[in-house]
Amino acid sequence: MISQAMVELSRWQFAATSLYHFIFVPLTLGISWLIFIMELMYVRTGDVLYRDMTKFWGKLFGINFAIGVATGITLEFEFGTNWSNYSHYVGDIFGAPLAIEGLLAFFLESTFIGLFFTGWNRFSKKAHLAITFLTALGSNLSAMWILIANGWMQYPEFAVFSPEKMRMEMVDFFGLVFSPVAQVKFAHTVCAGYVTASMFVIGVSAFMLLKKRHIDFAKRSMTVALAFGFCAMAGSALTGDLSAVGVTNHQPAKLAAMEAEYETQEAPASWSVFAIPNEEKMENTFAIKVPWLLGIIATHSLDKEVIGLRDIVAQNEERIKNGAIAHQLLTKLRQGNNDPSVYEAFKQHENDLGYGLLLVEHAADPLNPTEAEIKTAARNSVPSVWISYFSFRLMLGLLGVAGILVLGTAFFLWYKRDLENRTLFLKCLLWAIPVPFLACEFGWILAELGRQPWAIQGILPTFMATSSLSVVDVALSLICFIAIYTVFLIIEMYLMIKAIKKGPLETSALESAFAGGK
Template sequence: MELDIVALSRLQFALTALYHFLFVPLTLGLSVLLAIMETVYVMTGRPIWRQMTKFWGKLFGINFVLGVATGIVMEFQFGMNWSYYSHYVGDIFGAPLAIEGLMAFFLEATFVGLFFFGWDKLSKVGHLISTWAVALGSNFSALWILIANGWMQNPVGSAFNPETMRMEVADFYAVLFNPVAQAKFVHTVSAGYVTAAIFVLGVSAWYMLKNRYPELAKRSMTVAASFGLAASLSVVVLGDESGYLSTEHQKMKLAAIEAMWETEPAPAAFTLFGFPDQAARETHYAVKIPWVMGLIGTRTLTQEIPGIDELVVRAEERIRRGITAFDALQQIRAAGVVSKVAPEVRSAFEDNGHDLGYALLLKRFVDDPRQASAEDIRKAAWDTVPHVPTLFWSFRVMVGLGFFFIALTSVFFYLSARRRLDRYPGLLRLAVFAIPLPWIAAEFGWIVAEFGRQPWIIEGVLPTAAAVSNLGATTVLFTLLGFALIYTILIVIEMALMVRAIRKGPEPDEEPEAELVPRSLVAAE
């Protein structure tokens, strides 16, 4: 990748997003686990569950603070590094982000203070409500952010206004209930639940191996195994739904994930293993499972899934229609308003305007898409193919880890039901070593979702290369290095605080209201 302004801006956003996403899954999952633990405490009145909630809540707090700090920077980048993107789609993309701040983040940030400082100031039920409010706020925050992101993947409920040169909301209901956004939300949240479950399971397993806080560790492992098993199964099911939606809305991404260069007869096979070669446009040593991809991608045995070669041909056709739309748009801009142009010009734009973004792909090769040669069009069409080996292997690492989490949580769920959590030290060590794996799976999932959309920043509407700010490459490189340094320091700080809190263990928790014998009777005796 050439280190031009586009590449550097992409690299900077990818870096900050990957760093930020190290904190998000654990926040999502731990918030719900805390609410479950405290619910058990309120229902049973047993102090051990209050101690568990406080201990895991401390780790949640460390992660939450750093997640907020790294997330704020990402929103500023839309204005700093992606100003044309903000101008072009700000009316649509900005609305969910504004709602996220006003509705979800304020809810989460308000009640997180009550969670930490309200233990002795609120009633049991009042504090439990605060804990659930934090969990709901965290998950609502993810919902609105993923509605915005889902629109980038599938830009429904919007229309381009040729007079303002901006995308505008045509149907907010369609934006809100975008099927891609809803699928991404439940899949991402479930992945966060898995992350928290494996984290709690692994830390508790370490306590078991060290013979420290066995009662807290056993109960935590039981909750984590149950919660993690349900979440792991959900991730697989909901990931399958995402694959099905990709067949309809992001065909090129799906073809690249499968390294499917040619369209296969229905039902398409799933490539379990292979070595994609983008230069030769083939996959070496491919091991395929018949029918599986057809069932995942189409839910039928009769519908074929188009390959990369066919999709490139379709892209060429859309680029040519986009050139027609671009030419009509220039005439509209010259006239000032749509009503002043000839009817055939308006008709040309209305008929081909949905492919205008494909004409903008030509900006990499010519200043005016109308002057593009057949070779330019061919190159632009092949630019719609993302880097196949990256997507191919990222997807398989993510899926492989997903099935491992199902197996791991199933084993510990069985052991907890049989009350044998302390019988197998080898399994406890495996749980400890598995702690970082959910983050690896989540990061690869992010790569599949976002890198797989390239070259589009908004699928089929705005190429990434056309969305950047007019900055110098040196300026972006300087801030990129600065962010990398600062975020690395933050990661080190978080790891140090987490390890220190885990080594220290839970604080002794005294609960005056839980006394069985009044102090006055003790004094009288």
């Protein structure tokens, strides 16, 4: 019998380590391109201020990169320690992009980041610029392969189930790589990272302006970050829209949960600005809606309906019944029944096998479930509305509305050449630094919890993906990871704040540490 406590603790452990790690990822993705742009300006103009900008922001990039690596390595080991059934079941597909990420992108990134710091006096300007470009490219390639793997979890195509080996096997590697879900997910994630890094540079530059220190440096850094951030915000909006359409097509339960849609709406569907869901009754206690907007956003049309959770649950009941049959037939095959008719019957019901596996948690005999057990499994086959609905709105509000307002206002004041005189707004820019980080965290919460109860959408339930561990083992490791990662976060903040307070005039310190200085 699967221990529900162990499953929940395993989920909490992976969630905690992932969310801690993702604090560092967006800044790495974005600031690597910002320092490349700054160094490109140095190479083109010869202005040493751009060189100083590259070194200063590069130092902060290096601190963030080091802590990010330390927190990220653990995640891949957790697939073996806490999620061994998952690793066996889908390792043939999921392991490939992670292996490439480790062998190609991570080594490329790690190698060139070392050359970035040690190579200022060893390479020509153009050669060092190429190193900086490859550092940024490596950072983003690393994210790409991880997001390809995660995209497959949301849209598990290009693989088939092997009843003999009891695992999924890849049939189309290039389909996996160029999956529209994976590519849109990658584009949306990196754009959010670019916005995050831009807000970070803008906020730190605002701090310098408030302190009346390094004025030219701060103004130039803010100019680069504003232009980059404004483009990134547009990219984030575009890819977010494409992502919503992808969710509509491939994960209708996630869409219905993140929009608190219990009833199927006639086209064009209304969008709820705010709602209070009642998950037990499967209805909204209160809702404020804007006509037509959800239909336009989610389907890009005025004639397509948005299916509600009640209808999805009803559909899943039928899939669970078919899945129970697939589970019965698979059991016969695993017991040595070589009758071709059994295999053919299994292939007919194979696509619903994952839904049949949901009964392992909810039925006394998963091979012969009762109607009540099927209904219970179907009711639990959709994600939490409360978590999905509000995490989406927090992400949209923080990264979308707040980000556009802050960047738009900053861009307008910069254009009017009045930004450095707006003390109150500069303080707002400084205190706005955490906002996009929080938005990214809420985005990941939506992406992962909006897929539940599936580890792999429609194929492998989360409770069947775990390892056989004791509750005590998982609980102790969870406490240790939270404690250690909190220390890492404190170290990062201390080093960042210390470097920022010292300012760009101290950027030679890191170079000296690596290369002996001059």
